Amino acid sequence: MRFASDRPLGLVPATIADHRELARRRLPRQLFDYIDGGAYDEATMAANVADLVDVRLRQRVMRDVGTRTQATTVLGQDLATPVILGPVGLGGMFAQRAEVQAARAAEAAGVPFVESTVSICSIEEVAEATTRPPWFQLYVMRDRSYAEGLMARAAKVASPVLVLTVDLAVVGARHRDTRNAMVGEVTAWAKARRGLDLVSHPQWVRDVAIGGKPLTFGNLTDAVPGASTPDQFRDWVDAQFDPSVTWDDIAWVRQHWDGKLLVKGVLDAEDARRAVDAGVDGLVVSNHGGRQLDAVASSARALPAVVEAVGDRVEVLADGGIRSGLDVVKLMALGARACLIGRGWAWAVAGQGEAGVAHVLEGLKADIDVALGLTGTTSVEDLGPDNLL
Template sequence: MAVASVRDYREAARRRLPRQMFDYIDGGAYEEATLAANTADLEAISLRQRVMRDVSNRSMGTTVLGERLELPVILAPVGLAGMFAARAEVQAARAAERAGVSFVESTVSICSVEEVAQATERPPWFQLYVMRDRSYAEALMARAQAVGCRVLVLTADLAVVGARYRDTRNGLGGDISALGKAVRGIDRVRHLRWVRDVGLGGRPHTFGNLTDAVPGATSPDDFRTWVDAQFDPSVTWDDLAWVRAHWDGPIVLKGILDPEDARAAADAGVEAVVVSNHGGRQLDAVPSTAAALPAVAEAVGDRVEVLVDGGVRSGLDVLKMMSLGARACLVGRPWAWAVAVDGEAGVTHLLEILRDELAVAMGLTGTDDVAKLGADHLL
């Protein structure tokens, strides 16, 4: 089947990946109401169709934190992506570089930041979780800067890990019975291509950036248990000064939904915020990012750059998010699905889909430059 849309990649990934892996990237917290709202609220937005305007030339490029993007899209940090495809982070970073967009390396990646940076000329951004062992977080920032990363994405919405029922049912990061392990083993054997390409061909599965911290981890179960114990629930706004002392470059605070928190972030001196509910994977029953974005953009849009993630599944969605006040969109699940299906070529094709869809949406809304997108494009 030819892949025509982002959702096609999702369905193909569902077939390609073992259930534990697919549910890890696809699932959300609790009953997944916020996960569903992220896409449903975007779909419910109506656009103004405008005609008789010259859209023969449409500019989709923008600048984010001093970096030129050929498309207002950034590949978001995705934990354990190297379990979806062999060396997935490297493949995705190469595709992003080819498309002229940025890639964000996750703290909890399979490929290390050094491996990703060595494979590309455009250094990735680096995403950081603040851990109880602050010295290790300081070492991670130093490693990222040593390979040329200039933007730090600090994730703020993981004081505790959300209740992700799909992961619990699949035994990820918790106790699982002998029967459960047997069923999971049978499921993996049913996905022989994944076993060959990722389970065997994607080695080493050493959790790149954290190999020294988790030397005994040999599976996502081991790693998830360690990570859950390491997230620091004591982090406050005062800790941003500590981060600034160890990072020489722009800082992006990811996980903002409330305008008051957005103003606090601006007061703390960050250069950008990401309106994000962690893809619906943390606190359920919070607003979708499309619903939260306008108030955040109004509160701080003249002080910091406002980015957004959550629910973006098409170039049309990119246009809607930018009309709501975002400078650019981060996409996570879409590139994870694409890399699982067709590696680097899949991510390249995904970005081409988003570019083509955005170009069409711009043309039919009478827009020749993404910089002109705003509330007047919405009904």
């Protein structure tokens, strides 16, 4: 499968921030804001970044760092570098068959790709395009039989890890989406304004709206209308996401999933202990990118207490606010075994497709290598509190 070629926009990306700028130029406003925005006043989203900036690495010199390695394992899977492309909903609205492009870049870099329940490309399409099966992210739904069907589909393509996202009991108020008429009351004028936003980006129309068809939720085609009707999709979310879920439901998941089970969305130490007691294999310390409850702790602040609470009983990962490989090193020094990135690859695929995602992963790897060398560390598996001031 070939995808629309990149068209220069006068910016050669060097950082994730540069890819964000390319995405801003390419995407309709409603789609860029969907990736870029957070909940309420976006304070937690900002804190994810700011609190990582405040973490200081301890530089060490005159240590033999002639050989350095980023290789590690997560839940039994070998990673070339401690990075995972996290689940991002609506990916295929950002670029032509974006999930496939991102999964290919991840495979080439030797890292996992996590397929979202609400991806545009189905898990079967992504699995067929790669030789390394994707991980699968699942929300607990009121219709348990439907969720069981999704788990069966993931198992059929040999997905090794189920990422159960547990921080969406209710959906936070994302004011950018409301302003762009993605949610809330959708009047005829709002629909017209939303349509004008789309058609004012002819390259996106050509490459994605036309070239990226079908724009349906590949994993939910028999349950949700096309992805171009966000108000109907929100109605489905409100009807299906189950606020009554408890830790007891982990047993139900285990009945239908034989692979590794990772729970995503934990910020509290007591919740982390409950997850371990329920029998999960790992946790992701995450506040959903600041897209749920504003004013909660950043991932960097929450991570050490969670790690202390669970010890070595399960593997702890983290996401949120990562803008460079130095941020990955900081989170690992705070206790994470590896890190998930979401917005970083979403911006990159929107701006430059598979090549953009590959560039982001290469940049993260290069940053991590420099940080290892200048902190006097030879392996990412040796990162810990001693690497911090």
